[in-house]
Amino acid sequence: MYIDTSLRKIGVILAIVIILWGAVATTFALKDKRFGSTPFYAAAGLALQESAGRVFYSIEYALRALFAGSRDEVAPGNAAGIPVLTYHRLVFTPDGVNVTVGDFKDQMEALKAAGWQTITLGEFMEFMRGGSALPERSVLITFDDGAKQSFYTSDPILDVLGFNAVNYIIVTPSQTPESTYYLSSAEIKRMLSSGRWEIGSHSYDGHHPSPVDAAGETGNFFADKLWVPAAARIETTAEFRARVAEDLRDSRAALEKTYGVTVDTFAYPFGETGLHVFGNFPAGVGITDEEAARVYELGWLQNERGDYTFNYPDGDAFIAQRIHVEAAWNGADLLDHLEKGMGKALPYTDTLESDRGWRPTWGTVAQESGVLLVRATPQTAGASTFLDGTKHWHDYQYEATLDWKSGYAMLAGNMVNGSTYRLCSFTDGNVRLQEVVGETRRLLGEADVPALRRGNDVRLGIRIEGTSTSCLWNGRAVLSVGGLRRGAGGIGLQTWDTAMGVAALTVKNISVARSADVPAPPRLSTQTAAPPAQGFAPIVEWITTQLQSDPQPVIVPEPEEPPAPPPTPPPEPEGYSSSTIPGTLLEWLSADPEVSETNATTSERTRDRDDRRRNRR
Structure with a gap:
């Protein structure tokens, strides 16, 4: 009797162990599939955040819609231009830099109520080529960096509202094991499988300050010549071009191989582009633009004061504009910004x-x-x-x-x-x-x-x-x-x-x-x-x-027709100088205050804009 009872207990214990082992193995397998190398404690928190956010927001939005009454339908025409919004992380507590989850929710609901609908990258690029029309109040939503708090905080809201978005991925951080900040490859695959998300390139490993001298002063990976410690010098122009081109090519290749999608758009890190940012190598940003245009179909620039808010069809353009959504904006602020930028009709x-x-x-x-x-x-x-x-x-x-x-x-x-x-x-x-x-x-x-x-x-x-x-x-x-x-x-x-x-x-x-x-x-x-x-x-x-x-x-x-441009003049003979121009004309040109003042103030504005770009993430 004693032996029989012991065997029965052993069997029960063994069964419990097998069940527990199976549960643990299944949990870890599910965790690896959904969260990849994300640490278990972080994955558990993200899973709770995602599921709770989806359930609670679905109920909240349904109740609000139930008592909101009917909305006036906006009769859509064809869009003259398309706005593109850009976010980074969404945070729960205001930090003065990132949009809060509450404000993002308010912004997306305001867009929905005003008749705005999201479009895909493919639709945007076809519009820019002049190949197809899009309805007025079409918008493209993008996120930069591939941070966990760009996906888990926004996806429940996008899902309920029927919106989609694009996430621009930095390759190296996405492959870093056990990151609690960046999305892992498994998370990016799951994000893509939802059908709501696309991805683009945000560089392979160029989204960080890089040393530009022996003292450790840092500059921009895509704008400055970097320091070569082994040779105790900065890069040559050829080395700069080769390094930038390699990063651009490797980023696209890695993303396409890992995720099985076409990646043909590039978001410049820190919102910068080749026309405005000057560090220790003024020609560098132009070279980056050239190399980026060889690899990608389109590059994103962060909108500045001198640019139109929306993007208009231009089959030859490589650069397109994005609106950086400010941390202080609520839904009404975003709508006001977009309504002012909408294409206006004549008369x-x-x-x-x-x-x-x-x-x-x-x-x-x-x-x-x-x-x-x-x-x-x-x-x-x-x-x-x-x-x-x-x-x-x-x-x-x-x-x-x-x-x-x-x-x-x-x-x-x-x-x-x-x-x-x-x-x-x-x-x-x-x-x-x-x-x-x-x-x-x-x-x-x-x-x-x-x-x-x-x-x-x-x-x-x-x-x-x-x-x-x-x-x-x-x-x-x-x-x-x-x-x-x-x-x-x-x-x-x-x-x-x-x-x-x-x-x-x-x-x-x-x-x-x-x-x-x-x-x-x-x-x-x-x-x-x-x-x-x-x-x-x-x-x-x-x-x-x-x-x-x-x-x-x-x-x-x-x-009736514009005259043909004059032929290119031959090189100036040796010894030629401005003194060969008639004196009265030379004085008139050099004394023109409008030209000199405009040049000076434009340079001041360019320097101010450059400073802002260097300080912006």
């Missing part, structure tokens, strides 16, 4: 009772009591702004009624961005038409208009039609130049004065109409204009003629 009238998307690029811009105030600060000689949502406009007549007390009043058209546009520049008795590209201003034409004066309720304008551009004053064309490039671009306003803090415009009304819908304005009979622009040489020749003779009023004939 367009702005009574300036509310801000409809005027973005400052220099000085101060504010709306008060139904007017738009464009003013210099004590530290600047001028101010400028452009209207978001107008990049797709072409062939239009744009006019502004304003009070103008000093300096120059300037209207910009064909604005590709805040530093590339065509400009009608007005001052007492004179008007100029200029082409602005970055820090370079090229004079296209100039006219003396003795009756033109500063004052109140002055009506200024710019008319762009085909290859012709005209500057308008009180409804009349005072300068017209033909033979210019065709193109699209939005509208802007600028002011400038020789003294700091003086320039100011009070804008009372804006109106824009298609050129085909309004009659061409009459020409001012005393107009003097430059010939069609064919490069810098004809302009120099024309200005020299004006300086050396008594010009007669002329009307510029507009050619």
Whole structure:
């Protein structure tokens, strides 16, 4: 009897052990499948967070929808441009850097209620190539870094709302065993299997400060030449290019091999791109852009003050813009930002009772009591702004009624961005038409208009039609130049004065109409204009003629087609210098305060922007 009882106990104990062993083995197998090398304690917490978040948010959203009542349906048209949002981690406690889970929930629900719907990377890229239309209020949502708290905190919300997103993965951290910060390969695979997520490249191992000298000073992996300790020197240009190209190629190859998906988009670490960030190697960022374009179809840049908020079709563009969602934004803030950036239709009238998307690029811009105030600060000689949502406009007549007390009043058209546009520049008795590209201003034409004066309720304008551009004053064309490039671009306003803090415009009304819908304005009979622009040489020749003779009023004939560009001039002979230019012309060009002031202030803005980019993660 004793032996029999003992055997029975042993059998029970053995059965319990087998069951427990099976449960533990199953738990670890499930943990490895769902969480990979994530430590067990962290995986348990994430599992609880994910499941509880999904259940509680489903109930919360259903109850809120039940008592919210019906919403007005938004009749969708076709989108002129597409916004792209970018987040990093979502946190439960505000840290001043990342969006909180509560604010993210509020933002996503606000988008849903306002009729916004998410799109995929493929749909976005097809739109950018001009291959297909997308409904208005289409948005792409992205996350950077592949952090656990970008997926586990957001996925329950995206799931309930029917939204999708893209996560940009840094390869090396995702392969680091037992990371509690970054998603493991197993977690990324599970994320992809949901059907709500896509991935892109955020570098192989380039998302960290890198040493640039023997003292340990750090710089940007994709912008600076790094220190080579074994040789006690910084990299050569060839070594820089090879290192960057290797990281870009290896990142795509590793992601595609591990996850079995196509990875053809790249998010620059720290939101930087090759046009704006300068460290110890100014050419480096341009090289990075070249190499990235060889590997990927599209690269993401973080949106800045001088850029349009949305992305517009451009089959040749490699860089696209993303909106960095600020930590302080709630749902209403995000909606306001997006509504201001939405593509605007022509004809367009702005009574300036509310801000409809005027973005400052220099000085101060504010709306008060139904007017738009464009003013210099004590530290600047001028101010400028452009209207978001107008990049797709072409062939239009744009006019502004304003009070103008000093300096120059300037209207910009064909604005590709805040530093590339065509400009009608007005001052007492004179008007100029200029082409602005970055820090370079090229004079296209100039006219003396003795009756033109500063004052109140002055009506200024710019008319762009085909290859012709005209500057308008009180409804009349005072300068017209033909033979210019065709193109699209939005509208802007600028002011400038020789003294700091003086320039100011009070804008009372804006109106824009298609050129085909309004009659061409009459020409001012005393107009003097430059010939069609064919490069810098004809302009120099024309200005020299004006300086050396008594010009007669002329009307510029507009050619049917733009003239062919002049052939590339031969190399300058040895000993050639600017002294060969006629003295009066050289003095006129070098003494132009508008050019020198603009170049100086643009450089200041570029340096400020560079500092912000270096400090931003």
